[in-house]
Each structure stands twice: as C-alpha cells, then as structure tokens.
Amino acid sequence: MALAQRNPAIQQAYSQLKVISTDQRNRTLYENRLKAQRDQWSREHAARLEGEARGEARALRSLIKNMRDSGFSIDQIEKATKIPKTNIKAILEGD
Numbered sequence: 001m002a003l004a005q006r007n008p009a010i011q012q013a014y015s016q017l018k019v020i021s022t023d024q025r026n027r028t029l030y031e032n033r034l035k036a037q038r039d040q041w042s043r044e045h046a047a048r049l050e051g052e053a054r055g056e057a058r059a060l061r062s063l064i065k066n067m068r069d070s071g072f073s074i075d076q077i078e079k080a081t082k083i084p085k086t087n088i089k090a091i092l093e094g095d
Helices: 002-006 010-023 024-069 074-081 084-095
Strands: none
Touching: 002 074, 010 024, 024 074, 074 084
16 A cells, blocks of 8 residues: 555545445546546547648648749659649649
C-alpha cells in the first residue's frame, strides 16, 4: 500500500474505484461522465484532423499556383508534386 499512497495516479484510480463501487446510480453517473469525456475528445480530434487536412490542401493549392506563376508547365508541376494533371488543371481553373 506504500506505493499506492505515494503515487497520485494510483490514488486517483483507487478513489474512482471506491466511487463507482458504491452503488449502481454512482456507477451509471461515472460511466456517463466518462463517455461524455471520450465523445468530446473524439470530436476535438476529428476537428483537428479536418483542420490539418484543410490547411494542407490550401498550402498545396498555393504551391501549384506559385509554380505556375513562376513559369512551370503543368507537366513539371505534376512531376514535382506527384499530383495528377487533371487535379492540377482543376486547381488552376478555380483560380
């Protein structure tokens, strides 16, 4: 028990165990709170991934437009970026 008394993580886990072990109502409340926390984390994680993808797409569009403005041909842009010509053309037509 000495290790458990010195380790805050173990103390917290033990406290949680005591709370959820008391009765079904407390266990249900604990599980619902835990589920809500996990759901929130999942939403935040998905939003972060979506934001990163949007940022990467914006940077790639900017790179392609800058390459074109610098005189690169579509073939050269395709070779440098590994992006198909059809996608490059679509980006440049949207300019």
